[in-house]
Each structure stands twice: as structure tokens, then as C-alpha cells.
Amino acid sequence: MAAYEVAAGGQAGLIGAEPSNVAFAGSATHAYSKALSAIPFERGDVILTTRNDFISNQIAFLSLRDRFGVEVVHAPDHPDGTGVDVEAMAALMRSRRPRLVAVTHVPTNSGLVQPVAEIGRHCREQGLIYLVDACQSVGQYPIDVEEIGCDLLTATCRKFLRGPRGSGFLYVSGRLLREGYEPLFIDMYGARWTEPGRYRPVETAARFEEWEFPYATLLGSAAAARYAMDVGLEPVSRRTPALAATLRDRLAGVGGVRLLDRGPAPAALVTFAIEGWRPQPFKQAMDARRINSALSHREFALFDFGDKDVEWCLRLSPHYYNTEEEVELVASAVAELAAR
Numbered sequence: 001m002a003a004y005e006v007a008a009g010g011q012a013g014l015i016g017a018e019p020s021n022v023a024f025a026g027s028a029t030h031a032y033s034k035a036l037s038a039i040p041f042e043r044g045d046v047i048l049t050t051r052n053d054f055i056s057n058q059i060a061f062l063s064l065r066d067r068f069g070v071e072v073v074h075a076p077d078h079p080d081g082t083g084v085d086v087e088a089m090a091a092l093m094r095s096r097r098p099r100l101v102a103v104t105h106v107p108t109n110s111g112l113v114q115p116v117a118e119i120g121r122h123c124r125e126q127g128l129i130y131l132v133d134a135c136q137s138v139g140q141y142p143i144d145v146e147e148i149g150c151d152l153l154t155a156t157c158r159k160f161l162r163g164p165r166g167s168g169f170l171y172v173s174g175r176l177l178r179e180g181y182e183p184l185f186i187d188m189y190g191a192r193w194t195e196p197g198r199y200r201p202v203e204t205a206a207r208f209e210e211w212e213f214p215y216a217t218l219l220g221s222a223a224a225a226r227y228a229m230d231v232g233l234e235p236v237s238r239r240t241p242a243l244a245a246t247l248r249d250r251l252a253g254v255g256g257v258r259l260l261d262r263g264p265a266p267a268a269l270v271t272f273a274i275e276g277w278r279p280q281p282f283k284q285a286m287d288a289r290r291i292n293s294a295l296s297h298r299e300f301a302l303f304d305f306g307d308k309d310v311e312w313c314l315r316l317s318p319h320y321y322n323t324e325e326e327v328e329l330v331a332s333a334v335a336e337l338a339a340r
């Protein structure tokens with residue numbers, strides 16, 4: 001079996017898909033732009049998305065707006081802070097008939113979990129094309145593309161999946177493949193050149209891949225997918241957000257710390273603002289204590305950080321292999337730094 005089939009088998013298993021519906025990509029962003037390029041947008045078409053979609057996706061939508069005259073519509077958030085208002089989004093689907101509905105499952109800027117399956121039911125009912133960015137959820141939760149009801153799903157391998165950098169993948173539904181959706185730039189791997197003036201895309205999601213592959217990262221990410229499935233996504237999805245919840249509980253008691261994650265059951269992305277610190281020195285102080293963290297700045301999430309009135313926040317993402325003692329240690333370190 002060829003290397004890419006091995007990889008697709010691994011990634012496909014993670015999301016309840018067939019290998020023939022999965023294309024490997026050099027990053028989630030690469031997979032996402034390939035997916036967007038398959039939609040033949042015309043002037044006046046609507047992309048319906050949320051206020052919490054990933055920064056690079058939002059920039060891509062604006063680029064499509066500027067080049068093709070597409071309109072970008074953001075569904076409002078629910079007033080109770082649980083993420084996008086699904087009923088309002090469904091009403092927009094009915095009134096605006098979007099060419100594409102695009103939702104990020106867990107945004108990078110907080111632990112919010114968007115109700116992607118509920119949104120998917122509305123998309124199916126209304127026959128709309130539905131693209132889900134599952135970068136922060138693959139490897140953290142069991143994902144099932146049938147249950148979500150999406151036509152396209154993108155993910156990275158370098159986050160909760162614990163794979164190598166420079167790897168991602170794209171799921172494409174059988175419906176879209178049968179209907180002939182293909183990336184704007186398709187190469188000799190994704191298509192056969194049948195006559196001088198004609199080509200025919202291959203039947204499978206391989207039409208979204210290219211002749212040349214980064215074989216090392218492909219094999220590494222396939223190994224990561226198999227490893228995650230051996231560990232079991234069910235136990236991972238119980239332990240990982242639970243560790244994050246413990247960390248949130250501990251940080252909630254620290255003066256000067258403001259927790260920013262919303263929703264009834266946030267994912268294992270713990271985000272908070274801290275008084276009296278600038279971003280870089282705070283991150284460096286965490287680094288010096290050998291604690292891995294990431295900074296998010298206002299420009300990463302203009303809507304969300306605007307609503308929360310924060311300029312930056314720190315993100316801590318515990319995973320199943322972290323221990324309760326480590327969570328305690330991290331909370332104590334933040335408390336010590338907050339007290340300075």
C-alpha cells in the first residue's frame with residue numbers, strides 16, 4: 001500500500017470517514033484553502049460563518065470578498081455566551097441561501113465548543129455546503145463527519161493529535177466528489193489528462209492532493225493518528241477537558257486573573273487575561289518555569305476579544321498525558337506571577 005493510503009487510513013479512522021474521502025495536506029490552512037478553492041463563488045454569493053471562526057479563515061473570506069464580490073455574513077452569538085446562536089444562524093441560512101456555511105469547531109482563541117452537529121442538521125435540511133475547521137478538536141474528541149453532517153472538514157496533525165508540524169488533512173464528502181467539486185488548481189495526481197483539451201478528476205479525495213508529498217510528515221502524522229486511536233478518543237475526551245476544568249477552577253481563585261472561556265463544557269484550551277503584565281514578559285516567565293503556553297493577541301480574534309475587552313491572553317492546553325500535579329504546579333506558578 002502506498003504511503004499516502006496508509007496516512008489517509010489513519011486520519012480517516014479518526015473522523016469516521018473512508019480513506020477515499022480524505023486528502024493529506026501540508027497544513028490545515030493548506031487543506032482549508034484547497035476546500036475553499038473548490039467552491040465556484042460568484043459575485044453576490046454569501047459565506048455564512050461565525051464570530052469565532054479562526055483568524056486565517058476570516059482573512060480568506062475577506063480575500064474572496066475582495067476578489068470575487070462575495071459577501072461575508074457573521075451569525076450572531078447566543079446572548080447566554082454559549083457560542084453561535086444556532087436558531088439565528090438557521091434563519092440566516094433560510095433568508096440568505098449561503099453558497100457556503102463555515103464553522104470552526106473549537107476556535108484557537110478560547111475553549112468554546114461550537115454546536116457543529118446542530119448547525120450541520122440545518123445545513124443538510126437546507127441542502128447547503130458545510131465546511132468545518134476541526135483543528136483544535138481532532139485528537140481531543142471523537143469526531144464523526146456523519147454526525148456533524150459536514151461536506152468538508154479540515155484539521156491539523158500538530159495539535160491535540162500530537163503529530164509533526166507541517167501536516168494536516170481534508171475530508172470531502174461523497175456527495176461533493178460525485179457532484180464534481182475539485183480544487184481550483186488540480187495537478188497530474190488529482191486528475192488524468194485524457195485529451196489535449198480535457199482532463200478528468202480522479203474519483204476520490206486524492207483530487208485534492210498533489211503529486212509530491214512531504215513523506216516524512218505524512219508517515220509521522222499517520223503514526224500519530226494510530227497512536228491516538230490506540231489510546232482511545234473516548235477516554236482522551238473525558239480526561240483532557242476535565243484536566244482543563246481543574247486548571248480553570250484553580251485559576252478562578254487567583255486575584256488578577258480573568259478566565260475567558262465560555263460555554264457549558266469548554267474544551268481543553270484554558271485562556272485567561274492577567275493584570276499587571278505585558279504579553280511577552282509573562283510568556284517568558286512561564287517558559288522560564290518550563291511551562292508550555294501560547295499567546296493570543298487581539299488581532300487573532302477581533303470579534304471575541306473585542307466582546308471580552310482584552311488585548312491579549314495566555315492559552316494553556318493540557319492533554320491527557322499531563323498529571324494533576326502538573327496542573328497544580330501551573331496554577332501555583334500563575335498565582336505567584338499574578339501576585340508580583
Ligand SMILES: Cc1ncc(COP(=O)(O)O)c(C=O)c1O
Pocket residue numbers: 027028029030054104106107108133135136155156157167168
Ligand atoms: C482553529 C484552527 N484552525 C486552523 C489552524 C491552522 O492550522 P495549521 O497551522 O496546520 O495550518 C489553527 C492553528 O492554530 C487553529 O487553531
